Amino acid sequence: xxSVTQTEGLVTLTEGLPVMLNxxxxxxxxxxxxxxxxxxxxxxxxxxxxxxxxxxxTEHQGFHATLHKSSSSFHLQKSSAQLSDSALYYxxxxxxxxxxxxxxxxxxxxxxxxxxx
Amino acid sequence: xxxxxxxxxxxxTVTGGNVTLSCRQTNSHNYMYWYRQDTGHGLRLIHYSxxxxxxxxxxxxxxxxxxxxxxxxxxxxxxxxSPSQTSLYxxxxxGTEGSDYTFGSGTRLxxx
Numbered sequence: 001x002x003s004v005t006q007t008e009g010l011v012t013l014t015e016g017l018p019v020m021l022n023x024x025x026x027x028x029x030x031x032x033x034x035x036x037x038x039x040x041x042x043x044x045x046x047x048x049x050x051x052x053x054x055x056x057x058t059e060h061q062g063f064h065a066t067l068h069k070s071s072s073s074f075h076l077q078k079s080s081a082q083l084s085d086s087a088l089y090y091x092x093x094x095x096x097x098x099x100x101x102x103x104x105x106x107x108x109x110x111x112x113x114x115x116x117x
Numbered sequence: 118x119x120x121x122x123x124x125x126x127x128x129x130t131v132t133g134g135n136v137t138l139s140c141r142q143t144n145s146h147n148y149m150y151w152y153r154q155d156t157g158h159g160l161r162l163i164h165y166s167x168x169x170x171x172x173x174x175x176x177x178x179x180x181x182x183x184x185x186x187x188x189x190x191x192x193x194x195x196x197x198x199s200p201s202q203t204s205l206y207x208x209x210x211x212g213t214e215g216s217d218y219t220f221g222s223g224t225r226l227x228x229x
Contacts, residue, residue, distance in 0.1 A: 035217070037218070043222075044121075044207070044220040044221060044222050044223065045160075045207065045218075045220045046220065047217045047218070050217065090159060090160060103148055103167065103211070103213075104148075104150065104162060104165055104173075104175070105162075105218065107152075107159050107160040107161075107162075108159060109157065109158060109159040110159040110160070
């Protein structure tokens with residue numbers, strides 16, 4: 001079945017350093033949708049980025065990611081980490097079967113980013 | 118404002134107890150989902166639905182039942198709660214394929 005693999009566990013960065021959280025996926029679909037969700041403590045997870053277009057950079061709130069179908073990757077990047085970026089980040093893949101009603105995401109295990117001063 | 122509302126926010130029950138978690142969405146979305154979030158496992162899908170009366174089995178369904186009574190309301194039922202079901206539960210809704218999830222604020226369940 002489909003799967004998503006993320007950078008494992010906890011990533012600790014000093015403020016101002018670049019952020020890179022890895023996400024690779026496996027799917028039988030040629031046109032998957034990939035997503036990054038961010039989950040701040042005591043809040044609901046919310047969408048950060050999404051893409052279904054190969055080799056196109058997608059940006060939001062200082063973060064960016066590019067879907068590369070050739071390498072099945074959708075890494076999340078930011079040029080300079082801020083303390084407020086500390087959160088749990090999920091990469092997700094849409095697992096859709098057309099016209100069957102069977103639409104759901106496959107989530108990675110999540111990467112916790114901790115930014116320190 | 119479109120939203121997903123979960124209740125209760127926190128719940129404590131004893132082993133073998135009966136628990137119902139509620140979720141209501143005002144997004145006019147067809148799809149609704151129940152996930153559990155555990156450290157090291159991320160978000161794992163329990164059950165989901167694409168409309169009133171429909172139910173699809175997720176990846177970790179054992180010990181859980183669900184019911185979608187209306188387009189707005191999706192319930193998760195634990196009929197014989199066990200300590201292994203202690204977790205943070207999220208409900209979410211979405212529209213069509215490729216669209217975003219809207220998550221609720223979560224229900225923290227403790228089974229003692």
